Amino acid sequence: MGMMQVMRLSTQSLQYLLQQCWSGLSRPGLPPYRGILQKRLYRQRPPLLNETRQSCGSWSKEAGSNGSTTVEMVFVLAIIALVGTSVFSFSSTGTHALSRSLRNMHTATTLTRCDDILRNAVYKVRVPFWLHECPMEFKDCYAKVYYYEGGIDSSLEIAKHNENLGITTPGRTLILHGVELVAVEKLCDFSGYSVGLKVAYRIDGSVFTTIARFGSQPVFEGQP
Amino acid sequence: MLILIFVAVVLSAGVPYISQGLQQYEKSARTYRTKKILESAVNETVAAFEADHTPDADGIDDPAQQYIESTTVVELELHDISSKINPNYIRKKMLEQTRLKGLLRPESSAIILQQYRYDNGPASDVSRYKYIFTDDAKKYLTVFSWANINTTDEYMLRSLYLSITGSRFDADAFHDKISIALQEGLVFDKDSMGSFYGRYLQETWPIINAEPWFNVNFVDPFLLEALLKYPEYAIASPEERAARLIELREQRELTRYDIALVLGIDLNHPLMQYLGTKTSFWEIVARSGGLTYTAIIARLPEKPFNGSYRKSGKTYYYAVIEGRYEP
Numbered sequence: 001m002g003m004m005q006v007m008r009l010s011t012q013s014l015q016y017l018l019q020q021c022w023s024g025l026s027r028p029g030l031p032p033y034r035g036i037l038q039k040r041l042y043r044q045r046p047p048l049l050n051e052t053r054q055s056c057g058s059w060s061k062e063a064g065s066n067g068s069t070t071v072e073m074v075f076v077l078a079i080i081a082l083v084g085t086s087v088f089s090f091s092s093t094g095t096h097a098l099s100r101s102l103r104n105m106h107t108a109t110t111l112t113r114c115d116d117i118l119r120n121a122v123y124k125v126r127v128p129f130w131l132h133e134c135p136m137e138f139k140d141c142y143a144k145v146y147y148y149e150g151g152i153d154s155s156l157e158i159a160k161h162n163e164n165l166g167i168t169t170p171g172r173t174l175i176l177h178g179v180e181l182v183a184v185e186k187l188c189d190f191s192g193y194s195v196g197l198k199v200a201y202r203i204d205g206s207v208f209t210t211i212a213r214f215g216s217q218p219v220f221e222g223q224p
Numbered sequence: 225m226l227i228l229i230f231v232a233v234v235l236s237a238g239v240p241y242i243s244q245g246l247q248q249y250e251k252s253a254r255t256y257r258t259k260k261i262l263e264s265a266v267n268e269t270v271a272a273f274e275a276d277h278t279p280d281a282d283g284i285d286d287p288a289q290q291y292i293e294s295t296t297v298v299e300l301e302l303h304d305i306s307s308k309i310n311p312n313y314i315r316k317k318m319l320e321q322t323r324l325k326g327l328l329r330p331e332s333s334a335i336i337l338q339q340y341r342y343d344n345g346p347a348s349d350v351s352r353y354k355y356i357f358t359d360d361a362k363k364y365l366t367v368f369s370w371a372n373i374n375t376t377d378e379y380m381l382r383s384l385y386l387s388i389t390g391s392r393f394d395a396d397a398f399h400d401k402i403s404i405a406l407q408e409g410l411v412f413d414k415d416s417m418g419s420f421y422g423r424y425l426q427e428t429w430p431i432i433n434a435e436p437w438f439n440v441n442f443v444d445p446f447l448l449e450a451l452l453k454y455p456e457y458a459i460a461s462p463e464e465r466a467a468r469l470i471e472l473r474e475q476r477e478l479t480r481y482d483i484a485l486v487l488g489i490d491l492n493h494p495l496m497q498y499l500g501t502k503t504s505f506w507e508i509v510a511r512s513g514g515l516t517y518t519a520i521i522a523r524l525p526e527k528p529f530n531g532s533y534r535k536s537g538k539t540y541y542y543a544v545i546e547g548r549y550e551p
Binding site: 126 | 244
């Protein structure tokens with residue numbers, strides 16, 4: 001039920017109650033200042049001799065006396081229900097929107113961090129200019145690229161690590177929690193030389209791709 | 225009141241996330257902006273190289289040098305990194321018969337170097353040779369230079385060919401060609417080497433070419449003197465001539481004719497394969513906002529028979545071949 005519908009129903013209920021109250025007040029022979037329930041109770045139990053109205057404060061009261069009538073209680077309950085419904089509806093929508101915003105914020109933060117880390121790591125791959133191709137190994141959701149920081153012995157590994165993305169460089173493994181590696185493949189320039197990596201990963205159910213370039217560029221022309 | 229409490233709770237829960245996200249974004253954006261500024265400065269320097277009106281010589285008066293000195297936005301440094309000894313390529317004889325022998329560790333030798341690189345192939349970092357050369361020698365070494373067909377060790381030329389093409393059979397055939405040229409004492413320029421080596425040259429271009437290693441305008445005096453003292457070249461009074469070249473280069477940009485004139489040699493002299501007037505590889509160091517960007521710029525040499533490069537449409541061009549950021 002939408003917020004507007006709740007408001008509309010609540011307004012209609014209030015109007016109905018007010019109309020009934022007003023009709024009770026305007027009917028001749030009835031005590032003034034009474035509503036629908038008061039009218040019904042008054043008919044069922046006429047006042048006894050010498051009985052004062054003050055003794056039945058829970059049902060009615062004299063004008064100017066302390067305490068609340070049932071009608072007033074009903075009003076209050078109705079208003080509380082109305083406000084409660086509105087607040088619940090509002091809070092439900094608000095919570096949903098907020099949780100969505102927080103999730104988006106979390107996704108954006110993780111994405112920015114992941115993108116930065118991947119780009120910086122891949123940029124540190126520097127292939128000697130005399131090589132046609134960067135030596136690389138690919139499997140399912142796994143890539144190993146040599147010449148990390150220019151050394152043939154050092155490599156960069158990007159792999160799935162218990163449903164997270166793992167980046168391994170010499171002496172260090174960085175796990176990006178909440179980032180699931182989907183695919184990793186080489187990035188080629190128009191001549192067909194590998195110039196970087198294309199890494200696809202999932203964050204909060206959405207798939208993103210980082211296109212990361214090596215820190216070196218081939219000097220050759222033509223097909224590798 | 226309830227709404228206010230609810231909003232307060234929600235905000236207090238969300239603020240750390242939002243704050244973290246904004247900080248991350250701001251940091252990334254700031255780094256990105258600085259990187260763009262640094263890369264732009266390097267690209268401007270490359271453009272200044274290409275605007276040189278004397279492309280046959282690189283000296284202290286070049287537009288790139290002037291741009292480096294004039295720019296204020298970014299702190300820039302320019303270094304010639306190719307006018308040095310390339311331990312991947314240097315011939316055994318050149319090391320053994322000159323002062324360059326002093327760069328080797330006492331327990332090492334030119335033969336050990338030759339065997340080491342034959343076993344391991346060309347190294348991408350001079351630190352790979354730290355057990356062969358002394359620590360002091362590091363400033364004279366580089367891995368950034370083209371493999372001149374006339375001056376590079378024949379086994380390393382074969383090794384390079386193998387690295388590039390992966391064909392052992394063709395690498396051996398290429399090596400046979402080189403051996404023939406060495407036996408006949410042939411010295412090639414960019415056009416004649418194309419005629420002699422044919423497809424081998426096409427496959428390895430621009431790595432193997434006929435570009436001299438050292439730029440006389442920037443080469444270290446120690447290396448210049450060592451080169452002039454190479455007995456095979458028989459240069460008379462090498463110390464005086466080296467001093468004369470250094471004196472002249474401080475006044476103006478030297479040309480190949482200046483070298484030939486000062487050394488009293490012909491333009492086709494084999495020494496001219498080592499000593500030229502162009503720098504093949506530059507290192508540009510750009511600093512700004514706590515970030516340092518080091519770029520390696522290669523001057524891709526003129527193609528044989530005035531051919532042009534597909535990438536640039538020019539007969540020669542400058543390209544950023546490496547870059548790294550610190551920290």
